[in-house]
Amino acid sequence: MATTVHPETLLGDALVRIAKEVDACFDTLLPVPGDARDRLFEAMRYATIGGGKRLRPLLVAAVAGMFGVDRSVAVRVGTAIEAIHAYSLIHDDLPCMDNDAMRHGKPTLHLAFDEATAVLAGDALHALAFEILSDPALIGDPFTRIELVRTLAMASGATGMAGGQMMDMVAETTAFDLPTVSRLQQLKTGALLGAAVEMGAILGKLPAEGRALLRGYARDIGLAFQIVDDLLDTEGDEAAAGKALRKDAEAGKQTFVSLLGADRARAQAHMLVGQAVHYLGSHGEEAELLRAIARFIVERDR
Amino acid sequence: MATTVHPETLLGDALVRIAKEVDACFDTLLPVPGDARDRLFEAMRYATIGGGKRLRPLLVAAVAGMFGVDRSVAVRVGTAIEAIHAYSLIHDDLPCMDNDAMRHGKPTLHLAFDEATAVLAGDALHALAFEILSDPALIGDPFTRIELVRTLAMASGATGMAGGQMMDMVAETTAFDLPTVSRLQQLKTGALLGAAVEMGAILGKLPAEGRALLRGYARDIGLAFQIVDDLLDTEGDEAAAGKALRKDAEAGKQTFVSLLGADRARAQAHMLVGQAVHYLGSHGEEAELLRAIARFIVERDR
Numbered sequence: 001m002a003t004t005v006h007p008e009t010l011l012g013d014a015l016v017r018i019a020k021e022v023d024a025c026f027d028t029l030l031p032v033p034g035d036a037r038d039r040l041f042e043a044m045r046y047a048t049i050g051g052g053k054r055l056r057p058l059l060v061a062a063v064a065g066m067f068g069v070d071r072s073v074a075v076r077v078g079t080a081i082e083a084i085h086a087y088s089l090i091h092d093d094l095p096c097m098d099n100d101a102m103r104h105g106k107p108t109l110h111l112a113f114d115e116a117t118a119v120l121a122g123d124a125l126h127a128l129a130f131e132i133l134s135d136p137a138l139i140g141d142p143f144t145r146i147e148l149v150r151t152l153a154m155a156s157g158a159t160g161m162a163g164g165q166m167m168d169m170v171a172e173t174t175a176f177d178l179p180t181v182s183r184l185q186q187l188k189t190g191a192l193l194g195a196a197v198e199m200g201a202i203l204g205k206l207p208a209e210g211r212a213l214l215r216g217y218a219r220d221i222g223l224a225f226q227i228v229d230d231l232l233d234t235e236g237d238e239a240a241a242g243k244a245l246r247k248d249a250e251a252g253k254q255t256f257v258s259l260l261g262a263d264r265a266r267a268q269a270h271m272l273v274g275q276a277v278h279y280l281g282s283h284g285e286e287a288e289l290l291r292a293i294a295r296f297i298v299e300r301d302r
Numbered sequence: 303m304a305t306t307v308h309p310e311t312l313l314g315d316a317l318v319r320i321a322k323e324v325d326a327c328f329d330t331l332l333p334v335p336g337d338a339r340d341r342l343f344e345a346m347r348y349a350t351i352g353g354g355k356r357l358r359p360l361l362v363a364a365v366a367g368m369f370g371v372d373r374s375v376a377v378r379v380g381t382a383i384e385a386i387h388a389y390s391l392i393h394d395d396l397p398c399m400d401n402d403a404m405r406h407g408k409p410t411l412h413l414a415f416d417e418a419t420a421v422l423a424g425d426a427l428h429a430l431a432f433e434i435l436s437d438p439a440l441i442g443d444p445f446t447r448i449e450l451v452r453t454l455a456m457a458s459g460a461t462g463m464a465g466g467q468m469m470d471m472v473a474e475t476t477a478f479d480l481p482t483v484s485r486l487q488q489l490k491t492g493a494l495l496g497a498a499v500e501m502g503a504i505l506g507k508l509p510a511e512g513r514a515l516l517r518g519y520a521r522d523i524g525l526a527f528q529i530v531d532d533l534l535d536t537e538g539d540e541a542a543a544g545k546a547l548r549k550d551a552e553a554g555k556q557t558f559v560s561l562l563g564a565d566r567a568r569a570q571a572h573m574l575v576g577q578a579v580h581y582l583g584s585h586g587e588e589a590e591l592l593r594a595i596a597r598f599i600v601e602r603d604r
Contacts, residue, residue, distance in 0.1 A: 030460075035469075036468070036469040036472045036473075036476070036478075036482065036486070037460065037465045037468045037469060039468060039471075039472070040460055040464065040465060040468035041460060044460065087425075088425075091421050091422075091425060094398075094418075094421060096416075096417035096418045096421060097418045097421060114398075115398035116396075116398045116399050116471060117468070117471070119393050119396060119398060119399060119421070120393075120464055120467055120468055120471075122425075123389075123390075123393060123424075123425075123428065123464050124459050124460040124464040124465070126425065126428050126429075126459075127428075127455050127458045127459030127460070127462075127464065128455075128459055128460065130432050130451055130454075130455035131452070131455045131456060131459055133451075134448050134451045134452035134455055135452070136452075142444040142445040142447075142448040142449075143444040145444075145448045146436050146444040146447045146448045146451070149432055149435075149436045149448070149451050150432075150433070150436035150437070150438075152432075153429050153430075153432035153433045153436055154433060156429045157426050157428075157429030157430055157433055158332075158339065158342055158343060158346065158426040158429070158430065160429075162342065162422055162425050162426040162429065163339045163342060163426070165422055166338070166339045166341060166342035166419070166422055167337075167338040167339060169341075169418060169419070169422075170338045170341070171338075174338070176338075180338065184338070
């Protein structure tokens, strides 16, 4: 087949498409019930509809798409991961955590609503992720569903994302070295990005060897993603980011940029993306979107 | 078989036994890793080991025991529900929610540690519940595991416990009538108690009709449990309860007691327990523990 794919258009179209699909999925999942729970559902909608890059759902859809998985199934699975991502941002933004005022260019949930509603909406989104994945209407086969549940639960709990967030709190008072910062980021951000790739592979019923290569891809783009986050935190524009920046330096945290310097950090991110793309070597044009995502991760400005 | 079971001893022994088993299960699940995540694991242990009546695990074990389910499997499933219950108490106790200082006779988690750790430990316990239920070492059959996940997720999210907690917040500023207070409690407390009974039945591979009767039992003891909670909140002893009381009246919330008066509320609880026991009519001595639990719910003093 002649190569007619333009990577920029491919990625741009894919980002627009997945954002619409994930918004529609949350809209369907979260009808305001018209009773005393309305405020909870409105808060859940505020935090999930119309915001974020949707990188995790895009990864699920990109991997699942390589193996001919039904698009609507991949979107629902991606939305489950996005529900976890959204709850973690809500709780992270709380006054007792990062105390952030802006998220996705609008007031954080606890400011738009109130703190108690923010805690509860986060908890309800957490449960929603597992409601989505356990639904027999998603996939008839219970083995696939339980594998998805297990992958997401392990990636988000104390051995994954929540563990990374605890390390991030400790980082405010302890000077971590580079391996510890890498480990922190692998848990805090990498685990969920890795789960997205893994869950796409589970949907595609990919055998173990193929999954190992995709895990390598996921690990490298996850680390590159975080290095770029650190660079944007140092050099980026707050208006474009839609959130407060320069917080790590203010909190006295070690980051890839503070430990390596900006130039070496940038070189490291590019090296990791090259390595990630290398893992896709056995795949042809069907992996072009994953390659474009890897490049997007180092080239993005927010 | 001659009836030789003494209900009080039966229940007392069962409560002591399940408390030990659930403590041991959390102890195994939450080893302190010896790294920068230690504080998270210590907080999770503080909130789960050595506290609480373990009513939900007891219900799982009592129902599962009627159908010859392996005890250790029932205990692990009960521990998953207890992890959800524990996270909900941690988040409920936060300053932005109920702002409670005591829980199970010791300082609440955010006072013993700090608020950010309390938010995170709650989130990690939430994920832990689904880690436990999705573990292939729990039960080989993926269908049973995914049914357990679905039941717990639906009972704890916006259509269950979290929805009930939002109604509870609204109750501070809105005078609910009796049906709305019943609905609130059915979601806030009843959903998880019902899930415990249901999950025991799932483990026992009970067919639909048998489950419907047990659901009736669970609904009635759930409501009776909450009425007794309201009575204890009005009349109980704070030292015995190990937590602050008289909070509903201070917050101006309508409760079963404020709406019905103490005498009618007490009569209603006894009526519900009688009805719950009636649902167990088709069962013999194997349901004696469930009958004892129902009576315990109205006779407890904390």
